[in-house]
Amino acid sequence: xxxxxxxxxxxxxxxxxxxxxxxxxxxxxxxxxxxxxxxxxxxxxxxxxxxxxxxxxxxxxxxxxxxxxxxxxxxxxxxxxxxxxxxxxxxxxxxxxxxxxxxxxxxxxxxxxxxxxxxxxxxxxxxxxxxxxxxxxxxxxxxxxxxxxxxxxxxxxxxxxxxxxxxxxxxxxxxxxxxxxxxxxxxxxxxxxxxxxxxxxxxxxxxxxxxxxxxxxxxxxxxxxxxxxxxxxxxxxxxxxxxxxxxxxxxxxxxxxxxxxxxxxxxxxxxxxxxxxxxxxxxxxxxxxxxxxxxxxxxxxxxxxxxxxxxxxxxxxxxxxxxxxxxxxxxxxxxxxxxxxxxxxxxxxxxxxxxxxxxxxxxxxxxxxxxxxxxxxxxxxxxxxxxxxxxxxxxxxxxxx
Numbered sequence: 001x002x003x004x005x006x007x008x009x010x011x012x013x014x015x016x017x018x019x020x021x022x023x024x025x026x027x028x029x030x031x032x033x034x035x036x037x038x039x040x041x042x043x044x045x046x047x048x049x050x051x052x053x054x055x056x057x058x059x060x061x062x063x064x065x066x067x068x069x070x071x072x073x074x075x076x077x078x079x080x081x082x083x084x085x086x087x088x089x090x091x092x093x094x095x096x097x098x099x100x101x102x103x104x105x106x107x108x109x110x111x112x113x114x115x116x117x118x119x120x121x122x123x124x125x126x127x128x129x130x131x132x133x134x135x136x137x138x139x140x141x142x143x144x145x146x147x148x149x150x151x152x153x154x155x156x157x158x159x160x161x162x163x164x165x166x167x168x169x170x171x172x173x174x175x176x177x178x179x180x181x182x183x184x185x186x187x188x189x190x191x192x193x194x195x196x197x198x199x200x201x202x203x204x205x206x207x208x209x210x211x212x213x214x215x216x217x218x219x220x221x222x223x224x225x226x227x228x229x230x231x232x233x234x235x236x237x238x239x240x241x242x243x244x245x246x247x248x249x250x251x252x253x254x255x256x257x258x259x260x261x262x263x264x265x266x267x268x269x270x271x272x273x274x275x276x277x278x279x280x281x282x283x284x285x286x287x288x289x290x291x292x293x294x295x296x297x298x299x300x301x302x303x304x305x306x307x308x309x310x311x312x313x314x315x316x317x318x319x320x321x322x323x324x325x326x327x328x329x330x331x332x333x334x335x336x337x338x339x340x341x342x343x344x345x346x347x348x349x350x351x352x353x354x355x356x357x358x359x360x361x362x363x364x365x366x367x368x369x370x371x372x373x374x375x376x377x378x379x380x381x382x383x384x385x386x387x388x389x390x391x392x393x394x395x396x397x398x399x400x401x
Contacts, residue, residue: 001393002030002101004122007108008069008086008115010035011059012046014280016309017108019200021062023386031062032100034093034118036069036086041223041253043072067093074254076146083112090118097122103397104128107168110135111142116164129169129396131389133195137178140302144227161185169396172389175328177305195389197309198382199316201284211289215246216358218322219290221283222310224253229298232324234259235347238266240354245271247294250286252277284317291365292339292357293319295329299345307332314338315376320368322357324350336375338368 003024010033011018025031037055038046049055055066067089072082105128107119116132123130139157143149165171165186172195173179183189211217224230230249237247249256249272256274263272278286287293293314297303304327311329314321321339323330333341340356342349360368 001103001397003032003104003106003393004097004102004128005031005033005106005108006035006090006115006119006122007033008036008083008112009040009108009110010038010064013038013040014277015108015110016197016200019280020108020386022060023382024390025060025062027386027390032097032102033062033064034090034097035064035066036089037066037071039071041225043074043078043254045071065093065096076148079146083114086112087114087117090115091121094118094122098125102126102128104393105130106393107132108135109133111138113138113161113164116168117160120164120167123167129399130167131170131172131393131396132164132168133172133174134178134182135174135197137181137302137305140181140305144300144302170392172392175305175307177328181305193392195385196307196380197312198380198385199312199376200280200382201313201316211248212246215244216291217246217248217289218292218294218354219248219250219287219319220294220296221250221286221313222308224249224251224256224259226255227298227300227303228253228255229296229324229345230255230259231262232298232345232347232350233294233296234262234266234268234272236350236354237263237268237272239347239351241266241268241271243355243358245354245358247272248275248286248290249273250275250278250283280313283313287314287317287319290319292322293317294322294324295333296324296350297326297329297345299326304328312376312380315372315380318369318373318376320357320365320372322350322353324353332375336371338372338375 005021007017009015021031037049051068057064069089070082070085072079105119107116109115109132119130138161139154162185171182171192174197176194179192179194182192260274295311307328321333323333323341324345330341333339340353342353
């Protein structure tokens with residue numbers, strides 16, 4: 001099939017859509033990508049990319065068309081400008097694709113949902129079905145991230161969301177909690193399906209040399225932003241500084257500099273290490289010999305409905321999980337029996353879980369590792385989930401012929 005992927009984020013930004021595009025190409029599909037200029041998570045254009053020239057490129061045989069959108073920068077106003085600049089510039093860029101033939105459009109929606117607006121315009125022009133993969137629920141997510149609660153603005157966002165869902169032919173949601181919320185917005189309830197993110201990694205044969213073998217090593221991977229609640233972990237590290245625990249943070253994000261300053265202020269540099277950004281394919285090396293992986297999210301109704309992508313990675317790598325989360329994240333850790341979850345999201349509760357973990361026997365740790373891996377294989381298996389997606393694409397294409 002000839003598939004047009006529309007995603008505001010794509011390689012070299014670190015998102016799961018990169019792997020899906022490669023897998024679909026590997027299976028014989030012809031993939032084209034429309035995306036923006038890479039600037040996530042720091043909000044500044046990556047080296048080699050800018051608005052002043054054409055940044056279209058070929059990546060692993062996949063043509064990437066890049067629209068000249070604004071960078072995210074910092075602050076809610078700049079974020080909104082970034083969202084809508086993608087819509088404007090993507091509509092312009094789609095003119096370059098009007099002469100090309102496609103069988104369907106696949107929209108990868110990790111905020112903003114506005115990424116679907118150019119897809120719908122193109123759908124109407126080319127009479128193509130749309131599959132949208134919903135990673136973030138709107139308007140709930142925009143309220144959580146930006147703090148915007150103005151009823152007029154939220155009302156307009158609701159109208160836009162309903163319009164988007166109306167014109168999408170299949171809505172795949174990354175969390176079971178999203179399904180009922182979206183079904184309430186559409187007439188055809190059957191077009192809303194739970195389709196979780198799969199793990200894009202496998203266990204590593206070799207470990208990265210970051211761990212302190214004399215300590216209990218806790219590893220966190222991914223974005224270091226406000227939502228992740230890493231400040232709670234830093235406070236817990238301060239309380240536990242006399243215990244043989246070392247915290248490792250592998251990733252980048254807007255909160256990283258502030259948190260590094262806090263670590264220096266507390267004098268716990270020997271207990272807390274920041275290792276910067278590493279491509280997803282390298283993450284298993286940092287998890288291989290970890291005693292535990294950290295899953296933490298600040299309390300928020302929208303975060304409770306979300307399955308953080310790093311959770312699938314932790315499970316696929318067979319790492320015991322220290323959870324300081326609620327909702328779906330907590331449910332999966334408890335259901336899988338792959339770790340220990342705190343009673344609530346607080347420094348006290350996280351300290352308690354860490355103390356419980358370091359008292360575990362090696363055999364208990366091994367049991368957590370086995371259960372993590374088995375649950376990941378049974379529930380987030382890559383081949384099974386892509387097979388389902390291919391069948392869904394074929395069904396839509398047959399209806400559209």
